[in-house]
Each structure stands twice: as structure tokens, then as C-alpha cells.
Amino acid sequence: MELNLSGMVGQSACLAEVLRVLAKVAPTDSTVLVTGESGTGKELLVRALHANSRRAGKPFVPVNCGAIPRELLESELFGHEKGAFTSAVRTRQGRFELAEGGTIFLDEIGEMDLSLQVKILRALQEKEYERVGGDKTLKADVRIVAATNRDLETEVAAGRFREDLYYRLNVIPLHLPPLRERGQDILLLADYFLGRFCRQKSRPTLTFSPEARGLVLGYPWPGNVRELENFMERLSILCDSEVVGIEDLPRKILDHAGVAPPPPVALAEAGFRWPTLADLAEKSMGLKEFMDTLEEKLLIEALGKASGVKNQAAELLGIKRTTLIEKLKKRNMAGD
Ligand SMILES: Nc1ncnc2c1ncn2[C@@H]1O[C@H](COP(=O)(O)OP(=O)(O)OP(=O)(O)O)[C@@H](O)[C@H]1O
Ligand SMILES: [Mg+2]
Incomplete structure (x- = not known):
């Protein structure tokens, strides 16, 4: 039977x-x-x-x-x-x-x-x-x-x-x-609960990023299946994207894994990124032209900040006044 x-x-x-x-x-x-x-x-x-x-x-x-x-x-x-x-x-x-x-x-x-x-x-x-x-x-x-x-x-x-x-x-x-001794059942249950709660809320089923999956699997779940179930319900309500990343995991899971929470996505996007070959290709520039353009932009920004006072602009750029003037001359930007 x-x-x-x-x-x-x-x-x-x-x-x-x-x-x-x-x-x-x-x-x-x-x-x-x-x-x-x-x-x-x-x-x-x-x-x-x-x-x-x-x-x-x-x-x-x-x-x-x-x-x-x-x-x-x-x-x-x-x-x-x-x-x-x-x-x-x-x-x-x-x-x-x-x-x-x-x-x-x-x-x-x-x-x-x-x-x-x-x-x-x-x-x-x-x-x-x-x-x-x-x-x-x-x-x-x-x-x-x-x-x-x-x-x-x-x-x-x-x-x-x-x-x-x-x-x-x-x-x-x-x-x-206890759940922590059931190995892959943790992920099986996580997907099962997530699917159930997302259906209840009529939203597309959330999936985990590989990193988040790893952390969910490695967490000892002291409250066992009930704790896992409650956490999946919370995700189904609070997670905005369709993929659950480590930034969506609660502090206790990150702490257990010794992972620092990543910065919020918006900040990460606004943060610094070194140019890549793709950027050169996108602008159809060679290395020299790219570097010259970059330098020119920074010179103009510095002069603008310094209201045209070259001493100050040189200081902002971390170069000598004479070096600055030389660079401006080359570009016919030296003014007087
Ligand atoms: N293997 C499983 N598959 C699906 N759901 C499960 C499973 N085990 C537990 N659950 C769910 O987890 C929650 C807790 O389960 P249950 O109440 O049976 O635990 P319990 O051992 O009686 O807990 P307590 O000791 O706190 O009373 C319930 O919502 C239950 O439906
Ligand atoms: Mg009980």
C-alpha cells in the first residue's frame, strides 16, 4: 500500500x-x-x-x-x-x-x-x-x-x-x-515552502542564487523545519527580485557563515569600477585616445572645482602647478 x-x-x-x-x-x-x-x-x-x-x-x-x-x-x-x-x-x-x-x-x-x-x-x-x-x-x-x-x-x-x-x-x-542532519532535505524543503508561499501570494516562484543556496544548506537551523518554513514565508513577502541572493538572507545566517552582508545593490552600482576593454570598444577608442580623454575630463573637473585657480586645481589632481600648465598647453587650454 x-x-x-x-x-x-x-x-x-x-x-x-x-x-x-x-x-x-x-x-x-x-x-x-x-x-x-x-x-x-x-x-x-x-x-x-x-x-x-x-x-x-x-x-x-x-x-x-x-x-x-x-x-x-x-x-x-x-x-x-x-x-x-x-x-x-x-x-x-x-x-x-x-x-x-x-x-x-x-x-x-x-x-x-x-x-x-x-x-x-x-x-x-x-x-x-x-x-x-x-x-x-x-x-x-x-x-x-x-x-x-x-x-x-x-x-x-x-x-x-x-x-x-x-x-x-x-x-x-x-x-x-534535527534538520541539520538531513543534508539536502534542507534545500528540498526550502524550495517546497518557497514554491508554496509564492503560489499562495500569486507571485512567480523565487529561486536561490548558488551562493545563497550554499549558505542555507550550511546553516544549522536550530528551530528546524518550522524555522525554515517561517523564513521562506518571509522571503516570499519581502524579497523584491526573483532570485534570492545573500543580501536577502538574515543576519544570523550570514554571521554563521562568517560572511559580511554585501552593500545594497544601488550603492554597488554607483561605486567605482575600473574601465575595461569593453569600454574602449564601446567608445571606439585606442588606449592612448582613451587615456588622453580621461585625463582631459579630470583636468576640466579640477579646474571647475578650483574656479580656474591653477594652484588649487594642481593640488586637487596631486600634481605640480608646472605639470598642470604643461598639460593644458598641449591641449591649447592654458588660457592667457
Ligand atoms: N518533513 C516535512 N515536510 C514538510 N513540512 C514539514 C516537515 N516537517 C515539519 N514540517 C512543517 O514544519 C512545521 C513544524 O512541524 P511540527 O509542528 O510537526 O513540529 P513539532 O516537532 O511538533 O514542533 P514542536 O516541538 O515545536 O511542537 C509545521 O508547519 C509542519 O507542517
Ligand atoms: Mg508539536
């Missing part, structure tokens, strides 16, 4: 390995623990897991355990009976009930209190739970998938996470490698 990747992009060997395990474990009901740094795509991976399971037609219910106040998390997960606490004015279903038949995703499970961890363990092992303030035992036909960017073994050693729950969750570990 073709794997539904739910929009996961990447061809690196380390991601392929994760997807190989995903394809095997998805159709089973096993508990999966997804680990990885922030922004590596843990939620996307869990969605792909659900999409490839036999529960795909049933709800997928994510719960961010770190974002819900501790005292509310239990009732959020298991629901409550009317009157269970002061604000419980009516009976309410919890997320386990809403996920019935499907998958519940316990994100940031490392943030959960020890007392609630016991109840999750029971829901996992006995498939049973009670609403807060309720005495009726409810049955849960729910697959539990958890994720964390903490090192749960360290949390267990520190007494902040139950060892039995850790082993029960960690039946099938899926570890998402």
Missing part, C-alpha cells in the same frame, strides 16, 4: 528510516512515542501515522499537555460530571471520548503531572477511565500516541516521569532527526 505522507517532504536516509518504521507500525494499534527537537515535524509525523492506520476515518484528537493548565488537564482529557468542581455547570465529554475509535495525540507529554500519569497508564493498559467527579467507568477504544522534546529517560531518573508509563509509551520509538 502507498504510504500517505500527509505532506511530509524529504529524501534523506535518516527520514526514510523513520518512514519505514512508520509504515510498519501505522496499521497496528501499538503505542508510539515520537521524540525530536522542537520544529522537527513531530505533529506532522503523528498525523501521517493516523492517516495510514485503520482508524483513519475516525477522529484525530491532538492535546497539547504543556499548554493546558495542570488543574484543567485531567477534565480536558477525561471530561467531568456536572458539579465536579465549581465551574463544572454541566457534564462535559473529554478528549478521550471525542477520539473514540480514532487516535489521541498527547503532545508534550513530558509536562504532565505524576498524578495524571497514573490515569494515562490505566487508560493505556486497561482501556478504562472515569470522568472527573464521576464514578462510572468508561471504556476507551483509542490509540494513544505521545510526543515530547524532553529526554524522558532523564525525566524518569529525576523522578519527574513514571518509569512504568515511559516503558509503556515507548513500545515503538520514532525519533525525528
